[in-house]
Amino acid sequence: xxxxxxxxxxxxxxxxxxxxxxxxxxxxxxxxxxxxxxxxxxxxxxxxxxxxxxxxxxxxxxxxxxxxxxxxxxxxxxxxxxxxxxxxxxxxxxxxxxxxxxxxxxxxxxxxxxxxxxxxxxxxxxxxxxxxxxxxxxxxxxxxxxxxxxxxxxxxxxxxxxxxxxxxxxxxxxxxxxxxxxxxxxxxxxxxxxxxxxxxxxxxxxxxxxxxxxxxxxxxxxxxxxxxxxxxxxxxxxxxxxxxxxxxxxxxxxxxxxxxxxxxxxxxxxxxxxxxxxxxxxxxxxxxxxxxxxxxxxxxxxxxxxxxxxxxxxxxxxxxxxxxxxxxxxxxxxxxxxxxxxxxxxxxxxxx
Amino acid sequence: xxxxxxxxxxxxxxxxxxxxxxxxxxxxxxxxxxxxxxxxxxxxxxxxxxxxxxxxxxxxxxxxxxxxxxxxxxxxxxxxxxxxxxxxxxxxxxxxxxxxxxxxxxxxxxxxxxxxxxxxxxxxxxxxxxxxxxxxxxxxxxxxxxxxxxxxxxxxxxxxxxxxxxxxxxxxxxxxxxxxxxxxxxxxxxxxxxxxxxxxxxxxxxxxxxxxxxxxxxxxxxxxxxxxxxxxxxxxxxxxxxxxxxxxxxxxxxxxxxxxxxxxxxxxxxxxxxxxxxxxxxxxxxxxxxxxxxxxxxxxxxxxxxxxxxxxxxxxxxxxxxxxxxxxxxxxxxxxxxxxxxxxxxxxxxxxxxxxxxxxxxxxxxxxxxxxxxxxxxxxxxxxxxxxxxxxxxxxxxxxxxxxxxxxxxxxxxxxxxxxxxxxxxxxxxxxxxxxxxxxxxxxxxxxxxxxxxxxxxxxxxxxxxxxxxxxxxxxxxxxxxxxxxxxxxxxxxxxxxxxxxxxxxxxxxxxxxxxxxxxxxxxxxxxxxxxxxxxxxxxxxxxxxxxxxxxxxxxxxxxxxxxxxxxxxxxxxxxxxxxxxxx
Numbered sequence: 001x002x003x004x005x006x007x008x009x010x011x012x013x014x015x016x017x018x019x020x021x022x023x024x025x026x027x028x029x030x031x032x033x034x035x036x037x038x039x040x041x042x043x044x045x046x047x048x049x050x051x052x053x054x055x056x057x058x059x060x061x062x063x064x065x066x067x068x069x070x071x072x073x074x075x076x077x078x079x080x081x082x083x084x085x086x087x088x089x090x091x092x093x094x095x096x097x098x099x100x101x102x103x104x105x106x107x108x109x110x111x112x113x114x115x116x117x118x119x120x121x122x123x124x125x126x127x128x129x130x131x132x133x134x135x136x137x138x139x140x141x142x143x144x145x146x147x148x149x150x151x152x153x154x155x156x157x158x159x160x161x162x163x164x165x166x167x168x169x170x171x172x173x174x175x176x177x178x179x180x181x182x183x184x185x186x187x188x189x190x191x192x193x194x195x196x197x198x199x200x201x202x203x204x205x206x207x208x209x210x211x212x213x214x215x216x217x218x219x220x221x222x223x224x225x226x227x228x229x230x231x232x233x234x235x236x237x238x239x240x241x242x243x244x245x246x247x248x249x250x251x252x253x254x255x256x257x258x259x260x261x262x263x264x265x266x267x268x269x270x271x272x273x274x275x276x277x278x279x280x281x282x283x284x285x286x287x288x289x290x291x292x293x294x295x296x297x298x299x300x301x302x303x304x305x306x307x308x309x310x311x312x313x314x315x316x317x318x319x320x321x322x323x324x325x326x327x328x329x330x331x332x333x334x335x336x337x338x339x340x341x342x343x344x345x346x347x348x349x350x351x352x
Numbered sequence: 353x354x355x356x357x358x359x360x361x362x363x364x365x366x367x368x369x370x371x372x373x374x375x376x377x378x379x380x381x382x383x384x385x386x387x388x389x390x391x392x393x394x395x396x397x398x399x400x401x402x403x404x405x406x407x408x409x410x411x412x413x414x415x416x417x418x419x420x421x422x423x424x425x426x427x428x429x430x431x432x433x434x435x436x437x438x439x440x441x442x443x444x445x446x447x448x449x450x451x452x453x454x455x456x457x458x459x460x461x462x463x464x465x466x467x468x469x470x471x472x473x474x475x476x477x478x479x480x481x482x483x484x485x486x487x488x489x490x491x492x493x494x495x496x497x498x499x500x501x502x503x504x505x506x507x508x509x510x511x512x513x514x515x516x517x518x519x520x521x522x523x524x525x526x527x528x529x530x531x532x533x534x535x536x537x538x539x540x541x542x543x544x545x546x547x548x549x550x551x552x553x554x555x556x557x558x559x560x561x562x563x564x565x566x567x568x569x570x571x572x573x574x575x576x577x578x579x580x581x582x583x584x585x586x587x588x589x590x591x592x593x594x595x596x597x598x599x600x601x602x603x604x605x606x607x608x609x610x611x612x613x614x615x616x617x618x619x620x621x622x623x624x625x626x627x628x629x630x631x632x633x634x635x636x637x638x639x640x641x642x643x644x645x646x647x648x649x650x651x652x653x654x655x656x657x658x659x660x661x662x663x664x665x666x667x668x669x670x671x672x673x674x675x676x677x678x679x680x681x682x683x684x685x686x687x688x689x690x691x692x693x694x695x696x697x698x699x700x701x702x703x704x705x706x707x708x709x710x711x712x713x714x715x716x717x718x719x720x721x722x723x724x725x726x727x728x729x730x731x732x733x734x735x736x737x738x739x740x741x742x743x744x745x746x747x748x749x750x751x752x753x754x755x756x757x758x759x760x761x762x763x764x765x766x767x768x769x770x771x772x773x774x775x776x777x778x779x780x781x782x783x784x785x786x787x788x789x790x791x792x793x794x795x796x797x798x799x800x801x802x803x804x805x806x807x808x809x810x811x812x813x814x815x816x817x818x819x820x821x822x823x824x825x826x827x828x829x830x831x832x833x834x835x836x837x838x839x840x841x842x843x844x845x846x847x848x849x850x851x852x853x854x855x856x857x858x859x860x861x862x863x864x865x866x867x868x869x870x871x872x873x874x875x876x877x878x879x880x881x882x883x884x885x886x887x888x889x890x891x892x893x894x895x896x897x898x899x900x901x902x903x904x905x906x907x908x909x910x911x912x913x914x915x916x917x918x919x920x921x922x923x924x925x926x927x928x929x930x931x932x933x934x935x936x
Contacts, residue, residue: 006354006440006691009448012520021455071465074425078458081432085447093355093440100358100437107372107430114422162356166694169359171437325452325520329459336459339489340466346486347470350477 002159002311006090011317013326018087023301025079027293031199032073038196039065040139042221047132054213061204061214063124066117095156098164100171106148113141150185151175157307183240190236194229195289197222202286223277230274248306259302266295353674355440356692357712364720365438372434374650376427381536383420384494385544390416391487398480404560412551413472421468441673442664449523450504457500463493498536506532509660510591515667527589535582539649542575546645549638562630569627576619594659597753600909604658611651618644662748662755670755672717679758686759698762707770710763732771734881737780739872740768750911791851794844813852821849867926870919888927897924
């Protein structure tokens with residue numbers, strides 16, 4: 001075991017239960033994050049193609065969506081961040097400290113992009129050309145936040161890189177020497193744009209009754225974006241895969257049958273999505289995209305396990321386990337989901 | 353100790369935490385109380401069919417959304433990021449204890465967001481009753497967030513029965529839970545009013561502006577009253593040692609003064625400018641009210657955090673992240689057992705570097721070097737090396753809000769060397785092995801403590817004369833047949849006897865005791881030496897002695913002089929001599 005890996009604390013419930021919660025909630029965060037990134041791209045395209053009849057109106061609808069997507073991306077980021085700290089806190093706290101300044105910069109970056117998105121939304125028609133500039137700023141800030149996350153998520157898997165702390169402890173470290181950093185970052189962003197575009201088209205579809213032209217345009221552009229990034233993803237995905245250490249890569253090549261099965265299923269699902277999108281079966285495409293997000297985050301978990309297997313983590317569970325706090329969460333979740341469902345129904349029924 | 357330290361000596365983690373936490377707490381309490389303000393005021397407007405008031409509430413809801421959801425939401429995540437960076441061990445304790453409490457809080461945060469977005473975006477487009485209901489759901493969700501987080505924050509100061517049973521519910525419903533909840537609810541409604549003053553200042557119609565300003569003033573004054581009562585209740589449930597820290601910690605005293613002034617100015621502003629003469633109300637008044645309440649909230653949070661000292665989780669983990677249960681193990685050698693220390697032991701050639709590491713892992717959690725907060729450079733300016741070594745031995749007794757130094761004797765000297773030699777360039781003269789009492793060396797060489805406890809020998813020697821001890825050593829076999837008589841020279845036997853009679857060399861030390869040294873050891877870590885000299889300058893020896901024995905009457909943050917009689921004599925002699933010198 002690497003002596004730099006801090007000793008873990010006792011787990012309050014079984015490791016499997018916590019892993020399940022992590023894997024159930026993380027794709028929800030991805031769902032909104034993907035839609036956020038794709039909204040920025042599609043709205044920018046709308047500004048660029050402003051001569052097209054519905055293009056400006058599409059950008060406007062996306063401007064209205066942006067702050068909501070930011071709010072839910074942040075909100076749904078909380079449970080995976082919580083569960084990852086319980087399971088892998090001894091890795092992620094250490095790596096975060098090594099890049100402390102960079103890691104904490106996520107907060108001012110988020111605050112800025114959130115407020116800029118509101119300025120863009122509330123002043124859309126008054127801003128004129130400046131609108132596209134503000135939107136581009138939001139996009140760059142999103143990319144910056146994603147880059148910080150890619151750094152920390154790769155750094156937490158490589159305790160040997162934490163040695164950097166001994167020569168620079170001010171927290172300015174970036175994991176640039178990591179061979180999987182760039183392919184992983186690109187793979188995530190490209191995948192996110194494609195899947196996100198499909199989700200955004202679905203959301204813009206909510207305005208179909210008021211503005212069918214905008215809903216159609218969103219669908220058309222979303223499909224086009226999806227197809228373009230699919231091509232790019234074949235390159236970035238392969239690069240990422242080949243950049244993985246051999247023992248991690250081999251997990252998907254038969255060494256671990258479940259990991260290999262999910263890998264093959266994910267590839268088949270991508271092919272199916274391509275077919276369905278060419279056939280314009282939109283509802284099915286979006287459903288498949290959500291499924292794909294789940295499969296991809298399972299693969300991501302296998303990558304993490306592959307790395308950490310080398311570091312030998314002995315996670316101890318507390319005994320006897322007290323399940324009443326879990327019950328508190330489950331009951332709260334049921335009440336919360338019921339309240340949200342009621343409110344969303346009420347909102348969808350309200351007058352335009 | 354288990355984790356690396358994110359080291360920004362000129363800034364310090366505490367200040368970062370304060371900036372993010374205090375502004376977050378300020379806005380997040382507003383997010384709770386403001387929900388109630390919105391929904392009650394909307395209900396009033398609907399009942400009285402007041403279109404003007406309804407328009408006001410709609411505008412206020414937008415401001416509310418941008419302040420609470422955006423700033424409050426993001427800085428809430430920011431607190432997580434920050435505590436993970438500056439207190440990873442304690443954060444891990446909290447996360448592992450409260451993961452499902454936090455998960456439940458996340459659910460309410462989600463309900464809060466959905467409710468607030470729908471409340472704002474569907475303001476005029478929804479059935480009235482339904483819209484009000486969404487408002488109430490928002491308030492419920494926000495209040496539940498406060499309810500849940502209140503249990504987790506309170507746990508750090510008063511973990512109560514959890515220390516024994518490790519039970520989630522004991523930790524959550526800890527001794528300060530209910531008074532703290534009431535206090536926070538009152539602060540939440542107070543801040544709702546404070547923020548509403550901004551919106552009322554912007555109302556165009558004079559009559560309506562004054563009406564709403566007065567309405568908001570009553571809201572604030574009632575909240576302030578409840579907050580005061582709850583604050584008093586809160587103080588009653590604090591453990592005794594925390595009450596003591598409350599009374600003597602200098603940073604707490606400063607916060608109490610700031611808080612008291614802020615409460616007075618808040619009460620005055622809200623009574624005078626907004627209730628009595630609402631016509632005087634404007635944006636500047638709103639800003640002053642907000643500043644005063646930020647100071648009230650900031651002072652409260654600072655006092656609550658500082659009162660936990662010397663712990664970050666009371667009686668469980670020290671402020672510097674070291675678990676109380678690990679302290680004994682680490683006393684045998686801190687650096688060797690510290691995962692992220694660059695130095696593993698103290699040697700002649702790494703004294704300062706080892707001291708710097710000890711500073712980083714044991715002091716930096718609360719102290720900066722040249723920063724705004726708790727600057728250790730200024731605080732150690734008048735200390736000498738022996739004074740500092742002595743201070744590090746007893747600082748947790750002299751200043752109960754500081755954790756004990758953890759590590760072995762060499763490490764204590766290394767830290768003192770860093771604080772005195774490295775920071776201030778003062779001479780560092782360590783006690784070398786040759787200066788050790790020859791009797792001590794003989795005692796170790798004869799390995800008396802291999803067969804029986806060392807204490808047994810010291811207890812035996814106690815009360816005897818030097819000759820008796822010397823004689824006893826020569827005839828050990830008569831005391832117990834399994835022992836052999838001392839076989840060294842006569843001089844060696846005498847030296848050993850001297851050591852056994854006075855193992856800590858207090859008699860020798862007292863003989864050579866200098867008053868200046870006592871002054872350095874006992875006084876100058878808290879205040880300048882000149883302050884003591886000035887005080888003594890106008891007093892005779894008797895008055896100085898009396899004053900030293902009753903220091904707590906001069907300033908409640910000081911303790912009465914607790915050194916030995918010999919130390920007191922030396923200090924009185926020195927101070928009185930200095931005073932005469934001053935007169936001459």
